[in-house]
Amino acid sequence: MADCIFCKIASGELPSDKVYEDDEVVAFRDIAPQAPTHILVIPREHIESAAKISPDNSRLAARCLEAVARLAASEGLDGGFRIVSNVGGDGGQTVGHLHFHLLGGRKLGERLA
Numbered sequence: 001m002a003d004c005i006f007c008k009i010a011s012g013e014l015p016s017d018k019v020y021e022d023d024e025v026v027a028f029r030d031i032a033p034q035a036p037t038h039i040l041v042i043p044r045e046h047i048e049s050a051a052k053i054s055p056d057n058s059r060l061a062a063r064c065l066e067a068v069a070r071l072a073a074s075e076g077l078d079g080g081f082r083i084v085s086n087v088g089g090d091g092g093q094t095v096g097h098l099h100f101h102l103l104g105g106r107k108l109g110e111r112l113a
């Protein structure tokens with residue numbers, strides 16, 4: 001999708017610190033990390049947010065979560081981690097392309113909001 005920075009990162013048009021990619025999923029380190037491990041996992045296909053997950057594309061969301069699980073292991077997050085997907089303005093979403101934050105590497109705060 002034109003003007004979507006995560007589509008451009010997925011295609012390689014914009015640079016990123018990629019930690020995983022295959023034909024459907026890309027993972028890269030967040031530019032402003034909020035924890036020692038802060039990775040963004042996205043589908044290559046432009047899906048606006050988790051609010052747009054449907055029977056037509058849910059397989060891609062599942063593939064993102066498979067990547068999250070693998071990356072958590074390879075990052076050594078044996079003590080646990082957090083998965084976050086912000087949706088819309090109230091949810092704090094700033095990039096309109098579905099992404100899962102993988103956060104870990106320290107004891108995370110108890111509050112979610």
Ligand code: 5GP
Binds near residue numbers: 033093
């Ligand atoms: P959101 O606020 O939509 O849940 O998350 C967007 C995330 O993308 C933020 O954590 C932000 O730091 C990250 N981000 C925004 N622009 C870029 C970029 O160009 N490269 C990378 N690697 N991360 C970005």
Ligand code: ZN
Binds near residue numbers: 001006007008045096
């Ligand atoms: Zn996009």
